[in-house]
Structure formats: structure tokens, C-alpha cells
Amino acid sequence: PFPFYSIMRKRSPVYFDEKSEIWNVFSYTDVRKVLWDYKNFSSEFEMDGILKGTIINLDPPAHDKLRALVSDPFSPNNVGQLSNRIKDIVNEILNNVKGNEIDIISELAIPVPVRVIANLLGLREEDLWKFKDWTDSLVGVNDYSTDKITELIEYLSEIIAERKTEPKKDLISLLLCSTVDGEKLTEKQLLGFIVLLLIAGNETTTNLIGNGVLTLLENKNSLYELKKDKQKMTTAIEEILRYRSPVQGMFRVAKNDVELSGKKIKKGSAVLAWIGSANRDENQFPNADKFIIDRSPNPHLAFGSGVHTCLGAPLARLEGKIVLSTLLERFSNMELVDQRLEPITNGLFYGVKSLKIYIS
Ligand code: HEM
Numbered sequence: 001p002f003p004f005y006s007i008m009r010k011r012s013p014v015y016f017d018e019k020s021e022i023w024n025v026f027s028y029t030d031v032r033k034v035l036w037d038y039k040n041f042s043s044e045f046e047m048d049g050i051l052k053g054t055i056i057n058l059d060p061p062a063h064d065k066l067r068a069l070v071s072d073p074f075s076p077n078n079v080g081q082l083s084n085r086i087k088d089i090v091n092e093i094l095n096n097v098k099g100n101e102i103d104i105i106s107e108l109a110i111p112v113p114v115r116v117i118a119n120l121l122g123l124r125e126e127d128l129w130k131f132k133d134w135t136d137s138l139v140g141v142n143d144y145s146t147d148k149i150t151e152l153i154e155y156l157s158e159i160i161a162e163r164k165t166e167p168k169k170d171l172i173s174l175l176l177c178s179t180v181d182g183e184k185l186t187e188k189q190l191l192g193f194i195v196l197l198l199i200a201g202n203e204t205t206t207n208l209i210g211n212g213v214l215t216l217l218e219n220k221n222s223l224y225e226l227k228k229d230k231q232k233m234t235t236a237i238e239e240i241l242r243y244r245s246p247v248q249g250m251f252r253v254a255k256n257d258v259e260l261s262g263k264k265i266k267k268g269s270a271v272l273a274w275i276g277s278a279n280r281d282e283n284q285f286p287n288a289d290k291f292i293i294d295r296s297p298n299p300h301l302a303f304g305s306g307v308h309t310c311l312g313a314p315l316a317r318l319e320g321k322i323v324l325s326t327l328l329e330r331f332s333n334m335e336l337v338d339q340r341l342e343p344i345t346n347g348l349f350y351g352v353k354s355l356k357i358y359i360s
Contacts, residue, residue, distance in 0.1 A: 001248065001350075002289065005277035014263040023254075023263070023271045028285075028301070030261055031278035034252055034271055036306035041252035041271055043308060050149060054192040056200070060307055066193070067311065069178045073120070073171060076314040082116065086319055089115050090326045097359070101337060104355040109209035112319060113202050121197060122170025123159065130155070156194055160187075171197065201312040207246035207344070207351030208237075208320045213327065214355060215240050215291055217336050222293040227328055235294045237320045241279075242300035243291050248276035249348040250304060275301045276350060331359040 005026055008015060013027040025031050034041045038059050047057050055067045072078060093108055102108065111128075118128055130151075159172060167173040175190055185193070216223040216236075226232050254269045265271065279300045280288045303310035310316070327334065337356040344351045 001276060002280055005274060005280060008274075009277060009281060014261045014265075016263070021270065023260075023265050023269055025260065025271060025273045026277040026281075027261070028278040028281035028283060031273040031275060031301060032305050033260070034273040035250065035275075035301065035304050035308070038307055040254065040256055040258045041273075042255040043252060045251060045253040045270070050153070050192050050195050052192070053189070054196045055311075056196060056308065063307060065180045066189075067307075069175060069180070070171065070193075070197070070311065073174065074311050074315065079314045079318055082119070082315070083318065083322065085119060086112070086116055086322045087326065090323055094326065094330060100358055100360055101356060102359055104213045104357055105206065105210050105352065106354065108323065109206040109213075109355075110202075112209065112323060113205035113316075116315070116319060117198060117201050120171055121194060122163070122168050122172050127155070152195065153191055156191055157187075160190065160194075197312075200310075201316060203346065203349055203351075204246045205312075205316045205319055207244075207349060208241065208316055209323050210351045210355050211244035211246065212237070212240040212320055212324050213334075213357065214336075214341070214352060215244060216324070217334060217357065219291050219293075222291060223328075223334075225293055226324075230325065232293055233321050233325055235296055235298065236324070237317055238298045238300060239291060239293055239295045240320070241302035242285070242295070242298055243279070244350060245276045245279050245300070245302040246350055247302065247304075247348060248350045249274045250308075275304070327359075333360045334358070 008026045014030060015024045017024055025034055042059050043057055044059055051057060055063050089112055114128060163173045163176055172194060175185060175193055226236055249272050252271045254265045254267055254271055257267050258265050282288045303313040335358045337358050342353045344353050
């Protein structure tokens, strides 16, 4: 999509698409404004199903009160305590690889985030195999299958009932005893919150890992630099997020008549902020189409901006770092098995369907 974004930033950075009736926003400054300015660009757009009324679909002040309930467990400090658990998961997977070939996506990038978030929520390890299927049917937000959601909700309701009688040290128990303005969460709020936490971090982190491995294999000099100096992992992850953003765009709805770079957007219009384009904007990032492993500063918008800035960002960064460092430590040689890669076709997500590499 990057050549297309580049043309749009030059020719029509705020563009109304007649067919879809969506305003498309391409420049860094405008994308940041749309994500930041919740008073004009609201997240309370029409949405059906379980995620309606969750923090991703609410504006302040309701948004902030609900989000505050989980800000502590997702803080960098608390998330950092999961390091060893994540390393164990990654090593266990790599120990079980047979032969010299691994599909980074299906064998590593999919299971790691699912297992980590299930751990945090307090879900049973033996139930994990079901999640991928359930959460896959939810991610599109529009294209979910009702049966799967019913199954997921039944399963979660059981766990909730268990925790009511016997609380544990997990997120579900925490949410169960939390209050907003003195009131406990309703069953619907509780389920929505859990489902959001369960799905928001899966495909996104999968793509961060896949895009990261791909980008390093395409930029072998960067890979060697990283091997020599592990400190560079911090900037490397940020640059991977900028260069190949797992979430390419986010929707908002105009809450008022509002002007953006000279275009008049009418109240009620759908607005699509193209994060993937903002992150390649030359006016913000010198040599924007180049992968620069120690790029600094790197104020990319891969995790959004403003009140909705990704809650799971510290966790995603940690998982990305651990997976990439472990691969670099364990294998002296990594090569793409096949140069032809198939992009995923899941809405605004960006990544590859499969990434087979040769390891030794
Ligand atoms: C919000 C991206 C991983 C949970 C967001 C937003 C973006 C994003 C762009 C902003 C949405 C908006 O502005 O409307 C990513 C990327 C990830 C990632 C690229 C991986 C590389 C995670 C993980 C979790 C998570 C691991 C863990 C549970 C959430 C939640 C929100 C959110 C709950 C909603 C926050 C709010 O509305 O206040 N994410 N995310 N994400 N993310 Fe992530």
C-alpha cells in the first residue's frame, strides 16, 4: 500500500471516497490530529456485537473510567514481570521444532500472544487451542460468525462464574470486583472487556513478530548490527512498528462539522486515519521508506495516539523483543525459504499469511 499512500499524501491528503462515503486521511499531522482529538473525532461509532460499548468504542469520560480499571496490570512495570514466562513459552516452542524449517507465523507468532494473554486473563492452558478459532471470527469486527461468539461467551461465562465463588490473581477476578462510580460492571460490560483484551492483542502482535522477522531478513546488515549490539533491540522494535505497522488504519466518526487541512468534514461522517501512511510521511520521518534500525526520535503512530493509545503496547513490545532476541540467540543463520509471500487480507491489518524460514 505504501506507493499508494505516498501518492495520496502528495495529491489528496484528506480524501472523500464517494463509493464508500469515507473520509481518508493520509498525512502524519492529520492522522495524529484525528486520533488525538476525540472531541471532534469520536470512537463512538455504530457497532454491533460484543465489542459495542467497550473502551475502544467509547469517548471520555466513560472511556477513561473503564480503562483505569486495567491500566495497572498493563503498565510496563507489571508487564515486565511476565518476561520469564514469555521466554519459557518461546523456548518451549523452539525446542519442539523438528528439522531446519519453521513457519514463523503459525508456529511462533500466533501461539505466543494467545498464550500470554490467556495467562494474564487466567484462562486454562488446555482450552487454548479453541481461542484462535474464536478470536479469528471476531477480529474483523464486521465479519464475525455468531455461533463462534456464542461459544466464546458461554465459555467465558463459565470462567466468570468460577471466579465469582473463588477469585484468583488474574484479570477476570480483578474486573469482577472492580467498580465504576460505585457500581459493579454489568455482565455485558465484563464480557465485552474480556473479549476485547482477548482479541485486541493477538493478530496485532502476530503481525509485529512476522513483520519483524521479515524486515530483519530483508535487511541483513541490520540483523548483524542487532546481533553485535543487543541494546539496539529497543529502537529496532519501534522501527519495525513504524516501517510495517500491524494496524494500518483506525476509524472515527466526526462528532461536529470539522475542517481538516482545508476539507470540510460533515458531522456524522466516517473518517479513516491511515496510520500506515502517517508512519511513512517524509515530512515527519527523514528517509521514511528506509528501515533504519537505530532511528531516533521515532514518534510513530503504530499504537495510535491520545486517550486510546494501545493499552497493550508495553506487552506487545516485550513479546516482540523476546521473540526476536531469542531467535537471534539460538540461530546463527536464518533464511527465507520462499521469496513469494502472501499478504493477509484481513481489513486494516498488515502482515503475511505464512513466513517459512530455514534455521540453523
Ligand atoms: C488500542 C495497535 C497489541 C490491547 C490500540 C490502538 C492501536 C493498537 C492502533 C488504538 C485504537 C484507536 O485509536 O481506536 C496495536 C498493535 C499491537 C497491539 C500494533 C501489537 C503490535 C495489543 C495487545 C493488547 C492490546 C498485546 C493486549 C491486551 C488494546 C486495547 C486497546 C488497544 C484494549 C483499546 C484502548 C482504548 O481504546 O483505550 N491498539 N495493539 N493491544 N489495544 Fe492494541
